[in-house]
Every structure is written in structure tokens, then in C-alpha cells.
Amino acid sequence: MKRCSTALVTYSSSDDGDDERPAKKRKLPSLSSFLVPNLPVDNPAQHQGRIRTKPHVEGQFAAHVYVPLVVEQRSPLCGLIDEILDNSKDLVPTLTALWPRKDRIKRQELHISLSHPTFLRAHQREDLKKAVKSLSKQFSPRFTISFAALSELTNDEKTRTFLALEIGAGHHELRTLSNTLSPALQAIRQKEFYSNPRFHASIAWALLDRPLSESRPESVLIPRSTFAEGHPEQVTEAGFPTIPHFPKELIPTLNSRHGVQLASIKTGSFDINEISLKIGKEVYTWKLSA
Template sequence: MKRASRALVAYSGSEDEASADAPEGKKKKLPSLASSFIVPVPVDDPALHQGRVRITPHIEGQYATYVYIPLVVHPGTALYSLLDEVLNVTKEMVPAVHAIGETISCSRNSSGSVVNSSRRVRELHFSLTRPIFLRAHQREEFKQAIKLIASRRTPFQASFATFSEFTNDERTRTFLALEVGAGHNELRDLLSALSPTLQFLRQRDFYSQPRFHVSIAWALLDPDTSMNGDVDTKRHPHTYEGVTAVEDTSDNNLTGDIGKSNKQLQAKCFPRVPHFPSQLIPTLNQRFGARVSSAHIGGFDADTIVAKIGKDTFSWPFQGSHVN
């Protein structure tokens, strides 16, 4: 060990001597790194995300993570038809609104090849965590914790109760949502089970008075009103409930600094609203409330818990469920 130490010191000294012998003003330049060693920094382009902007700066080796209960609504079901009607009315009242969770349904033909279907399923979710951020070495431990929670839970039935408006913590988007009625206590028990893991990882718990919901549509908020205290918020005392937008993790890792000129361009290309019209939620509840709160239409089974870590999604069925 001593011999190796002397070799290191001698090597360092020889480099110093070489530098001292070099003409004054001339320094050796290190060779540039090959392009394969350079990790590109993500560039924020809201045009690729329907005008949405980054909220949290990108950090290499950090993974945006969410835990939620999934709800897949298939074409042909009563709930799917109801959501279509609701979204049509909403788009008439708020042209800038965007539907959430629409994905192309795939199937196999007679030869076994996968083909796309023109009909779309809606993949919705009930958030059980805020956006949290894991380091690479924490991912496996977190997955094992969620898997253990799933193994100790049994499937339960839940249903919707009402339409509501929510705004994300950063007040950059407003969401149209369906709130849970039956099943609230079971979802709250899941929060209690998740809490020790979040605290161990020094992550924030979910909201102290959670209002469990699935978001079905969103619109960009005008920062001049949503960030500076729009007077209309008095009319929506619960509007600033946090929303976890799992449908696109790139949106939740975005940074807000996109430049003044770019912001002006985005405002023209992507319309924004100060809030939903005051009559939107009452109109939806009056026209569709009875149907959405009926067990036949708004009822569903909660039998799986999902963790989305970065771009990877992991799911675990509850004990006794028949989910494949």
C-alpha cells in the first residue's frame, strides 16, 4: 500500500513539473469528451404537451413517482357513454378543455397480429400520493413496499357521488373531476398504509382531508388570475385541492421558466381560462348527477394498486382479486 501511495505522489509531481516547464501563458488542454458520454439535457417545449410547462426542474437520476388506483372505462359501458355526454357539454361551455385518459384499444386478429381499434378506452385513476421523487436506489424498495400493501388489502366496491372542480398545487391547470362517495374509507385506509413508507423516504404525505376523485378533463389556467388570487376563488372554496396528473409524467417534471416571448406564443396557441364557468359544475350535477351516482353506472371495483416510477408502470392486485 505504501509503494502504491508513493507512485501516486510521484505521478502527480511529474505532472506539476511538466506544467512548470511549459512556456508561461500556455496550458495543456484536456481532450473533449466523446458525444456518447454527454447526456442531453431535456428541453422544455410546451408545444409538445398541449401548452403545459414543467413545474419541477429535471434532475438526472431522479424519478417522478405516483401511486394510484386505476379505473379503465371500456367503450360500450354505461359509464363510458355518460362520460362522452359530459365531455360534450363541457366542451361547449369551455372550448379550451382537454379530455383525460383516452387511449387506443388494441386487439388481435385471426392471425394473431395486434391491430388498433378505432374505439378508445379511458384510463382514469384515483391518486393516493402527491408527485414524489425517488432516487435510483430507492425504486426497488418502494416497489416492494407497495406490493406488500397490496397483499394485505382485499378488493372493495366504490362509486361516484358528484362532479367537482380541482386545481393543481401550482395553479397552472384546472380539472373537471368525479368525486368518490362509497369507497372513501377504504381509500383513506390505503393512505394510512402508505404513510410510513413516504415518511421513511422523506416524501410528503397525501392531503390531510383528501377528496378522492378521478379527473376527466383539464384546461390551462391564466397565470394572471390563477396565480395572483382571482376574486372568483371565493366562489370556489375547495378549488385549490392538489391534483396528481399521472396521465403524463413529463408534465409533472416540467420547469416553469419558458421565457417571456415563448409564454406569449403559448398563450396564443393554447387558450387559457381564469377558471371554469360558475355554471359548469351545477349544470353537470343537475343533468348527470343522478346517473353518475347510481351504482349501475357510477359503481366500480377497486382491486389493483399501481406505481408509476419514471416511465415504468408497475401494478399489483389486491389479495383475492381476479386481476391478471
């Protein structure tokens, strides 16, 4: 019987010599431009120096629940607001009106907030819409509010201070609306409104100085001129002036000049019969219809 001999085949290893070369890494092709999402760029220069206080997250929608108050262009309140702003700018030249006269239309809206600015995921939008619609059906078709005084209110992030018209009559009804909304906000893991809210309608705002430890390098905030009480006025990187706060005499002066007219029934009293929800750029409004 003839035996077949088998030859052993040997394979070279990395230890056998220096001839082995590493494999070339393949460079992956770059994504096409239409596949790359265009994320919003926070540019304060395009928003009068305002800074986004919460970073943009893809798939999130800013939302806000409020009571709308329509003010006609020729109404006593509209004329009074113009007077207040004119007097305010004498002490705070950097004040920015929410109703610039050059952009004004016949019917303006003041907003009385019932919630914090809220950030929703796409699937939460319908839940909040249903909650606000349900809320509108629980309240009588009309209640009356009136303005009591002017005040200074600062946002939670301490980036802006606001000149506001504070609510007097109607505070109880507004608080009941806000409290009734709280369980719906909690259900979608959103923060409920303040425990002791100061219901108001803002009419103007100014940028506030930001502590250097919380902002950018010191060179970004440049002392420019003297402000009331010796505080230096500063300028943001985009060139917008900031202030530490309103001058102490501003609010007492405005209330002394305009408080009586603001609180009068003819000027500052309004019937409320709607509630609104803004999600992104969409606004939904329901009549109070209990």
C-alpha cells in the same frame, strides 16, 4: 593541496528584465458528443402546453401510487363521460379530454390517486415497490366505490384545473389505503398525501393563467378574447390558450344534467381489487389479497 574554485551560477529572475514570456495555456480538447448526457428539454409545445412543474434531475424517477379503474368503451360510464365533455366544451372550448376519442382503445383506465407525484432516486424504487406490494396484502380482495358528483380541482402548482368525478362510497377505504402508505413515503423522505383528500378521477383539464410575476415577460401572455365573467383569455408562448378558472356555472350545470346518472349503481359503481404503482414508464400492479 590544490583548491578547486567553484563558480557561482546566477539565474535570472522576473525582476532582471522584460524578456520572460508567460507560458501558453493549453486548451483542453472538447468532450466527445457521446460522453455528454442528453438532458430532457422542457418543451410545452410537445405536451399540449403543459409545463414541467419540477425541473428534471438526472437519476430521478417520477412515481405515483393509485387505484386503477377499468372502463370499457361501450360501458354506461364511458358514454356518460362523452356527454359530459361535449356539454363542457360549450362553456370551456379549451378543455382537453384525458381520453381523446381519436386515440381511444377498448379498455380505458381512470386513476384514483393515493399519493402525490413523487420523485425517487434509483435506490428508492425497490423500497417503494415493496411497500406498495405489502400494502396490497393488508386489504380485503374487494371493496366498492361509486362516484357522487362532478367537481373542479386544481393542481398544487396552479398550472392546470381539472374536471373530475368525485368519490362517494369507498372514500373510507381509499383513505385507509393512503394513510397506510404514508409511513413508507416518510421513510424515503417523500411527502405523504393530503390530510383531507378528495378522492377523484380526472377526465379533462385546461391550462390556467399564470401570474406574470411567476411566469415570463408580459408579452408572453396575450389577451385574446373575452372569457366568462369578463376575464380575458390568454395565450402561452407556445400558442396554447389559458383560462383563469372554469366558469362558475359549469359544475352546477353538469351536476344538474348528469349528477343522477353518474351516482347511479348502473353507471358509477365499481369493485376495486387492485393497486398500482407507476415509476417512470413502468407500471406495477398488485391484487388486494388479504
